[in-house]
Amino acid sequence: MDFAEVKSIMEGFNNSDMRELEITTDGFHLRLSKNENPTPQASLVATPVAEASVPVATPAPAPAEVGKEKVVGTFIKAPMVGSIYLQSKPDRPAYVSVGSRVNKGDVVCIIEAMKMMTEIKSEVSGVIEEVLVENEQLVEFDQPLFRVNTEA
Secondary structure, rough: OOOOHHHHHHHHHHHHOOOEEEEEEOOOOEEOOOOOOOOOOOOOOOOOOOOOOOOOOOEOOOOOOOOOEEOOOEEEOOOOOEEEEEOOOOOEOOOOOOOEOOOOEEEEEEEOOOOOOEEEEOOEEEEEEEEEEOOOOOOOOEEEEEEEHHHH
C-alpha cells in the first residue's frame, strides 16, 4: 500500500461517520480512530514495554452471595483492548495464579496492542482469588482480568 492509498483512506475515514477503522494487508497495518482515548500507536523502531497510565483496579460491587459464600474482592480490569499474556515468555511461569499474593504495583500480566507491550500492574494488595482470562486471549477495555481478595 503506497502513501497515496493511505492518504485516500484517511480522507475517506475523516469524511465518514465511522469511529474506528482497522486494515491489515500484506504485512501492512493501519488503525484509525476518532475516539477520545485511542490505544497507543505502534512504534516502527522498537517494542518498548510501557506502564499502564489508566488505573486498572476497581472495587467489586457490594459482596454478592454465592450459595453461602460471600464474594469479596477487587477486580483488576483491562485498561485497553488487546491480547493478554499471563507470563513474560512462553517458557516462563505466569506472573500470578490463584493463591498468589500481589502487592500494589506488582506486574500481573501484559497486554499487547498494536505491537506495544503494556505491563498491567495491580492497584491493590491482596491474594489472587480468580483468574478470569486465558493466556493469549483477546480482552476488551474494562474487562475484569483477576479478582483480588484485599482482605486476605
